[in-house]
Amino acid sequence: FAFLGLSAAENGLDGWLRLPSNIVTLNATEASPVYVAGTELQNGLKGVYGKSAQITHKCKTSSSVVVGTVDQYREICGAVKDVPELEEDGFWLNTKGQTIQILGQNERGALYGAFEYLSMLAQGNFSKVAYASNPSAPIRWVNQWDNMDGRIERGYGGPSIFFKDGQIVDDLTRVAEYARLLASIRINAVVINNVNADAATLNATNLDGVARIADVFRPYGIQVGLSLNFAAPQTYGGLSTFDPLDASVIEWWSNITTQIYDRVPDMAGYLVKADSEGQPGPQTYNRTLAEAANLFAKEVQPYGGIVMYRAFVYNQLNESIWTDDRAKAAVEFFKDLDGEFDDNVVIQIKFGPIDFQVREPPSPLFANLFNTSMAIELQVTQEYLGQQSHLVYVAPLWKTILDADLRVDQQPSLVRDIVAGKRFNRKLGGSAAVVNVGTNTTWLGSHLSMSNLYAYGRLAWNPADDAQDILQDWIRLTFGLDRKVLDTITRMSMESWPAYEQYSGNLGIQTLTDILYTHYGPNPASQDNNGWGQWTRADQTSIGMDRTVSNGTGFSGQYPDEIAAMYEDINTTPDDLLLWFHHVNYTHRLQSGKTVIQHFYDAHYSGAETAETFLAQWESLHGKIDTERYNHVRHFLDYQTGHSIVWRDAINNFYYNLSGIPDEATRVGHH
Numbered sequence: 001f002a003f004l005g006l007s008a009a010e011n012g013l014d015g016w017l018r019l020p021s022n023i024v025t026l027n028a029t030e031a032s033p034v035y036v037a038g039t040e041l042q043n044g045l046k047g048v049y050g051k052s053a054q055i056t057h058k059c060k061t062s063s064s065v066v067v068g069t070v071d072q073y074r075e076i077c078g079a080v081k082d083v084p085e086l087e088e089d090g091f092w093l094n095t096k097g098q099t100i101q102i103l104g105q106n107e108r109g110a111l112y113g114a115f116e117y118l119s120m121l122a123q124g125n126f127s128k129v130a131y132a133s134n135p136s137a138p139i140r141w142v143n144q145w146d147n148m149d150g151r152i153e154r155g156y157g158g159p160s161i162f163f164k165d166g167q168i169v170d171d172l173t174r175v176a177e178y179a180r181l182l183a184s185i186r187i188n189a190v191v192i193n194n195v196n197a198d199a200a201t202l203n204a205t206n207l208d209g210v211a212r213i214a215d216v217f218r219p220y221g222i223q224v225g226l227s228l229n230f231a232a233p234q235t236y237g238g239l240s241t242f243d244p245l246d247a248s249v250i251e252w253w254s255n256i257t258t259q260i261y262d263r264v265p266d267m268a269g270y271l272v273k274a275d276s277e278g279q280p281g282p283q284t285y286n287r288t289l290a291e292a293a294n295l296f297a298k299e300v301q302p303y304g305g306i307v308m309y310r311a312f313v314y315n316q317l318n319e320s321i322w323t324d325d326r327a328k329a330a331v332e333f334f335k336d337l338d339g340e341f342d343d344n345v346v347i348q349i350k351f352g353p354i355d356f357q358v359r360e361p362p363s364p365l366f367a368n369l370f371n372t373s374m375a376i377e378l379q380v381t382q383e384y385l386g387q388q389s390h391l392v393y394v395a396p397l398w399k400t401i402l403d404a405d406l407r408v409d410q411q412p413s414l415v416r417d418i419v420a421g422k423r424f425n426r427k428l429g430g431s432a433a434v435v436n437v438g439t440n441t442t443w444l445g446s447h448l449s450m451s452n453l454y455a456y457g458r459l460a461w462n463p464a465d466d467a468q469d470i471l472q473d474w475i476r477l478t479f480g481l482d483r484k485v486l487d488t489i490t491r492m493s494m495e496s497w498p499a500y501e502q503y504s505g506n507l508g509i510q511t512l513t514d515i516l517y518t519h520y521g522p523n524p525a526s527q528d529n530n531g532w533g534q535w536t537r538a539d540q541t542s543i544g545m546d547r548t549v550s551n552g553t554g555f556s557g558q559y560p561d562e563i564a565a566m567y568e569d570i571n572t573t574p575d576d577l578l579l580w581f582h583h584v585n586y587t588h589r590l591q592s593g594k595t596v597i598q599h600f601y602d603a604h605y606s607g608a609e610t611a612e613t614f615l616a617q618w619e620s621l622h623g624k625i626d627t628e629r630y631n632h633v634r635h636f637l638d639y640q641t642g643h644s645i646v647w648r649d650a651i652n653n654f655y656y657n658l659s660g661i662p663d664e665a666t667r668v669g670h671h
C-alpha cells in the first residue's frame, strides 16, 4: 500500500528473530496517536514476522515494544534512562535492550517513532540502534488545492478526496488513508481547500464537515487548516466592505474564527492568498499586507493558531517595458514590512522568484526578512514538470534551493536554516508543499510520483538528508528489497529531473511549457508578449532576461552582496542560470565551451535520449513488479518517450527558425 507496504517473509528471517510478543501502548484512548502507533506496530510487525503481538497498556519489561510519550513512560513504567532532551514532535528509538523503546516528546512524536521502526524493519534493517530524531522545523504542512465542487486546481490524480458538489464528502475513508500516509512522513498539518478559496467553505454545514475531517486526521497527529477568501465578509457575509481595519469586518472574522474553533479546537490556522492572480486583498483599501495578515493572526492567536501568508503576490505587467520584472515582486511587496508581522504570522515563499519552474535561483525574499518567520513552498504536484505523465523526481531540484547559501552579512545562510528559523532565531518556520492527491488509487495519478511526496516529508523533517538516500528508502518501502529493482528505479529517478530540464527549458530560461492554458507540453512562444512576466526576450539574435543591476531589471541586486556580485557578472553566473540573469547572443560561449544555441540543441537530444532509456530500464524489471503497477508505469514511460521527442523537436525547431543558426550535428531542421 503506497510506501507503507510491509511485506512478510521476503527476508526469510522470522526463523530465529524473536517477535516481541507484547506491544505496550502507554495511552489506551482509541483516538490518540499513541494508540494508533500501537495498532500500526501490531499490523506492521505482523507483516514482517507473520504473527500478531498482543497489545497491552501495562508496562512490561521483557519481549515488548513500548510506545508512548516520555512523560507517559515516566508515569507508567518508571525512570527513563539515556533519553536526551527532545524537541517538539521529536522521538527516541532504542532497539538495543530487552524492551524496544519508542518514546515521543509528544504523542505525535511517538507515532513518528513507530513508523520509523517499522520502516527500518520493512527495509530489512534489523540492526540495534538507539538515537533521538528531532524535526528541523515545526511547520511541516501540505496544501491541497481542492475546490468545493470536487475539482482540484492543478490536480492530476482524479477528483478531491475531501469535497464534492459544494460539500464535504460523507465517506472519509480515503481521508483516513491519506492521514496515515502523511503521518508516516511526519507531516503535521494539512490545509484542505484551495488557496483560490471559496468563501462558502465557511457555511455551517461545511464547518461541520471540516470538524469531521479534523476528527479523522487528529489520531494521526495532523491538524487541519483552512484557506480564506479575503473578500468573504462582503461577498459571503453581506457586509458593505472587506477592509481589514474596519470594525465590522474584524468582528465578522472573529465570529467565523470562533465558529471554527468551537468545532475544531486544535485548528492549525489560516492560509491566505491575497492580491494575487485576481484574488481580493488589502490593496483594495490601501492597507498593507501586514495589516491583512495581522487581522487573522490576532483571531487565531488565542487558540494557538498561525497564519501562513503567501508571498506569491505580483501584478500583471506591461510587456512593452521589459525592465518590469515579476521576479522582483516578492521582495518589493514584503521587504519593507519586515518586523510588522505578528509573531504567529509565517510568510510562505515559493522556492523560486517566479513559479515552480524547472530551474530557478532561490527566492531572494529568504534573504530579506530578518524579523519575520518564513516557510518555503514546494510543489509535489508536477504542475510544470510533466504532470502525472512524466517521471520527474523533484527532490534534487528542491535540494538546489534548500542547500543554497545566500550569504547574508557574509555569513553562512543556507535557505534550509533560514526557513527553519535557525539563521535569524525565529521560533516558527518550516515548509509547505502543494500535494494535489485525488481519489485515484495511485493518489497523485502515477505510482512513481509518490517518491516526491515521500521525499517532501523527509526533507521537511530533515532538509540536510540526501535526495538519493531518501529515494532508496522509498523504493524499498514501495517495491521491496530486490537489488535490481532498487538500482534501476534509483537510476531512472535520479536521471529524471536533469533529463526533463534538458528536453524542456535550459540554462535558466524557465520550463518553456505552455503557460497560458495547460502548463503542459512545449510552448516557448507563450512566455513572451503578455503580461505574465515570464519573459525570455528571445529574438533573432539573442535570448535571456537581463536581470543585472548595471544593465537590466536590477533583480540580482535583491540578493546579499556576495550572491548579487556572482549573478551580476556573466563570468561567475553558473551556466544553468545564465539566461535567468543575462541577455546574450545565441552564439555566446558558455563556461562549458559550447554556444548557447548548440547547448540547446544538444541538451534536447540528450534529454530525450535519456527519457527513452527509462522505458527499457523499467522493462528490465518485468516479473519483479506486480502486473498492475508494472503496466501502469510502463504506459506512462512509453508516453514520456514520445513526448520528450515532441518537446525536443518543438523547442529546437522554434529556436532554429528564430535564429537560423544550424545545428553542428545537422539534426535540427533536417527531418
Ligand code: GCW
Pocket (backbone or CB within 6 Å): 145, 153, 154, 195, 196, 273, 277, 312, 355, 356, 383, 519
Ligand atoms: O502556479 C500557479 C498555478 C495556479 C495557482 C497559483 C498559486 C492556486 O498555475 O493554479 O493557484 O500558482 O500558487 O497561487
